[in-house]
Amino acid sequence: MTIEDSNGFNHSSNESEIVTKPVNYQNVVEDEFEQKTVGFWLRFFALIIDQAIVSALLGIVIYPLFKVANWSITDTDYLAPITIVSAIFYYGYFILMTKYFGQTLGKMIFGIKVQTINGEKLNWSTVIFRELIGRFINNTISILYLLVIFMPKNNSLADYFADTVVIQENVYIRKKKEAGQSVQINSHNQISPSL
Template sequence: MDYANFWYRVTARLIDTIIIQIIYSIATEFILLFSDNIQEVITHLNLLLILGILFGWLYYSLMESSAKQATIGKMMLGIYVTDLQGKRISFSRATGRYFSNYISALTFGIGYLMVNFTKKKQALHDIMAGCLIVKERK
């Protein structure tokens, strides 16, 4: 297997973040457009924050456990998520991988940088979830 390096992964994440941000920004503008007062705006933005977390979880978990095994960003770069045997991951494993991303972030990014120092180019959240990010076979 040819494992995806740090920069492939960062670029895929950037593409996915842009996609999610565009959707989130449209939803925010929609809420602001139809809110009459500041209290209503605050209430709606709190709801939007919760929905944003749910959307991020579903976006990553559904796409990475799908037949494509990749988010849009990963597809654009020709990389995908597998288990340690190279097979498609389940939705529950994808969910674990998504939420363990927060642990990688809480290590001041060291969890992400581990990709540069592990044999299979795994970040902390990949190790925790038993996943690999690999390049498509040509």
């Protein structure tokens, strides 16, 4: 498009050229990246490592204190001091590690992490619900751990209700997504939004 100034000179404008007949229409395709969720086996092996770490810490820290105090470490009653202290230690480990690091030591080894579905920072209520109530339910009814295999995004029951997901760090899945705006390609191979 040319513009004539007051002196009679023609200048081309910076606007794209308007063409009456476009060659074809195309949709703009954008790549969208989503973090990869972690399946059953990695989570299972991380849990085994975490349980071994908690057992080792109990054996190193708590059991000697009970021996010194001459308290029983073999009592299996739910209200026995060793059961209460072990439960506090076990759930405290998962709650504190998840809150402050987003992952336990077992998850760190495998490069997996807990995060909210929308990517916000984990708050105390989410962590306590997931790691205390959800873990207690899963430990009581162990078969519920298998839900990770069948649930979308490999969510456990606790993840589902706490709106969390376990992701693999620095691993993304690429998905193609069509943008809502189509573009027209004219005879000069210039792309301009269609109206």
